[in-house]
Amino acid sequence: MGLLKKLRIKTQILIAVTCIMVIMLAIIYSLYSQTSKIVIKNNNQYSEDTIRKFRLGISQKVDEISQIMLNLGYDPTVQKFMVQNDPSLSYEMAKELDRKIISLKAGRKGFEDIVLIGTNGTRYSLNGGIDYVQQLEKEIQDSSTVYVSGFEEFSYSNNLLTSMVFAQNMYSNNMNDGTDGIKIGYIAVIANVASMYFDNETSSTQPGVGFYMIDRYGEVFPDAHSPDIARSISALSNNPDNRQRLTDYVGGVKGAVQIQKLDQIQASVLSFVPEEALLAELASVRTRSILIVILALVLMALPFAMIVNNILHPIQILVRFINSIKSGDIRDLKKNLQLEGNVEMTVVAEKLNGMLGEINVLTHKLVETTTHLLEAEIEKEKAASAYLRSQINPHFLYNTLESIKGVALEVGVHKIVDMTKALGKLFHYSIKGSGYVTLEQELNAVKSYVFLQLIRFEGRFDVTYDFTKEALSVPVMKMILQPIVENAVFHGLEPKETKGMLTISGGIADDDTLVLRITDDGTGVDGQKLADIQSLLLNEASSTNHNGSYLTEKGSIGILNVHNRLRLAFGSAYGLKFESALGQGTCITLSMPRDFILPGGDFHA
Structure with a gap:
């Protein structure tokens, strides 16, 4: 601090401006960081909800496929077809299966083909998927439950589709030939992954963004457009340490990640949104905020430069003028100092010009005297000049002015930070x-307001708070206490010549009524005004437009507004009660029910 005082005024001002700019940029960055975390958290919550719906949809689809395979597997027609060795009968039964399966597929999205393969060589497919399914035959036959393949490429209608195969072994049932329970083949359903599992909500047209399914072999669907992205997605899905993390890297890009297992199809689902995409608009807001700060500083530069110039320029002229006097040239004493700018510098110039004028007059008188004296008188003139120089030393004037400047630089305001925090x-x-x-939140706001008033009135009054714990949890209308406290400070305590006391208290009465009291020992009101106020508060059609009433006369319309809000919300049995005595103080009592229905239908009890 001592070093700062010794710096030039211009340097100190530049340091202050730089500090302000750094603080503003730090605030913008802090707000950006906090908002970024909130955006990522909200995105992850949205992704988690979407994945939950995605898993539910997959579960329903898998159950539907299992039910189809079960129904077909035990269908008499299918059972007979699977063990039929007569080609002509098989052909006729295949046409019957066509009608049955086409009817079964109707309205079901994503079912590309249903394949039946018997142990006796019988084959059936609606859309030519037999060869495609037979590639997985060994795994299907070895499975004791519903078999689910990984992602496979299936060519249908000249289109290459990513699909999954669901298959189940079939056993004879009710054949009436003593072969019940014998394995007769298997049934397979080819499901189009894109149309069955993905919809508009979970799809994305931006590379690297959206939802991905990863099968048990690490294959990713839809196509990630980059081998690096595919490898990252596959690695994340198989790394249990990443399950609970909010952010991770995919293909070298950091983003919000959610991973869930899809046990029914032996796969995983992963959602990924790059932070760049999430925070694009936020980054734009940050950039605009910084530009606004810079623009504000630029716009402030002109008036600020004028103010600095009005302070520094007169001081620089004064310093140069005093240095010229210090040089000892007597002709400089005839000059007048012209300072334009602030009032203080003008006064300094006037006083200094007056002093220099007196010195100039004495000097002329001394010169006139020395022309009529002999050498003795000349010696006397030198002695007089030396005496005058010892009395009025320009170096002394310079040092005195520097001291005045130093005192002016030490003046500062130290409470503005606390007041700004409370007001914010x-x-x-x-x-x-x-x-x-x-009520506790409302009371915190009132405490901030009272804090500002305590600074303003500099100890003119004290304040105490007395609330029960039960009362602090009761919901109240926002800004319902502050107007009453303001009334007590400005109309009760401010006019009081001695130190006052403000008491704010609250509790629950026996009839479950919330009762709040704001009491001051201020000036109070006389009997006639008290009667007018009480009559106005009792009036069903209360209005803030009553000419001559205390409430409008004193600028306390806020009290009547609070009273009307309470009566409109809870009925005429509640509201404000105004009690006062001239010279003794005022007590305003606020009452409202403890239990009531909040806006939106929630009941508070």
């Missing part, structure tokens, strides 16, 4: 959230 809390509270808050 009160403003934030007044514009954010719903119309109802807990």
Whole structure:
């Protein structure tokens, strides 16, 4: 701090401006960081919900496929077809199967083909998928439950589709030939992965963004457009350490990640959104904020430069003028100092010009005297000049002015940070959230307001708070206490010549009524005004437009507004009660029910 005082005024001002800019940029960066975390968290919650729906849809599809295979597997026609060795009968039964399976597929999205393969060589396919299924025959036959393949390429209608095969072994049933329970083949369903599992909500046209399925072999669907992305997605799905992480890297790009196992189809689903895509708009806001700060500083530069010039330029002229006097040239004493700018510097110039004028007059008188004296008188003139120089030393004037400048630089305001914090809390509270808050939240806002008033009135009054724990949890209308406290400070305590006391208390009465009291020992009101106020508060059609009433006369319309809000919300049995005595103080009592239905239908009890 001592080093800062010794710097030039211009340097100190530049340091102050730089600090302000750094603080503003730090605030913008902090807000950006906090908002980025919130955006990523909300995206992960959305992704988690979407994955939950995705898993539910897959479960329904798998159950539907299992039911189809079960129904067909035990269908008498299918059973007979699977063990039929007569080609002509097989042909006729195949046509019957066509009608049955086409009817079964109708309205079901993603079912590309249903294949039947018997142990006796019988084959059936609706859309030519027999060769495709037979590639998996050994794995199907070895499976004791429903078999699910990985991602396979299936060519249908000249289109190459990514599909999965669901298959189940078939056993004879009710054949009436003593062969029940004998394995007669298997049934397979070819499912189109894209049309069955993915819809508009889980698809994405941006590379690397969206939802991906990873089969048990590490294959990724849909195509990730990059081998690096595919390898990253596959690695993440097989790494249990990443399951609970909110962010990770895919193909070298950091983003929000969600991974869930799909046990029914032996696969995983992964959602990935790059942070760049998530925070694109936020980054734009940050850039605009920085540009606004820079623009604001540029716009402030002109008036700021004018103010600095009005301070520094007169001081520089004064320093140069005093240095010229210090040089000892007597002709400089005839000059007048012209300083334009602030009032203080003008006064300094006037006083210094007056002093220099007196010195100039004395000097002329001394010169006139020395022309009429002899050498003795000349010696006397030198002695007088030396005496005058010892009395009025220009170096002394310079040092005195430097001392005045140093004192002026030490003046500062130290409470503005605390007041800004309190005012910021009160403003934030007044514009954010719903119309109802807990009494504890309302009380915190009142404490911020009272803090500002305590700084303003510099110990003119004390304040005490007395609330029960039960009362602090009751919901109340927002900004319902502050107007009453403001009334107590400005109309009760401010006019009081001695130190006052403000008491704010609250509790639950025996009839489950929330009762709040704001009491001051201020000036109070006389009997006639008290009667007018009480009559106005009792009036069913209360209005803020009553000429001559205390409420409008004193600028306390806020009290009547609070009273009307309570009566409109809870009925005429609730509201404000105004008690006062001239010279003794005022007590305003607020009452409202403890239990009531909040806006939106929620009942508070």
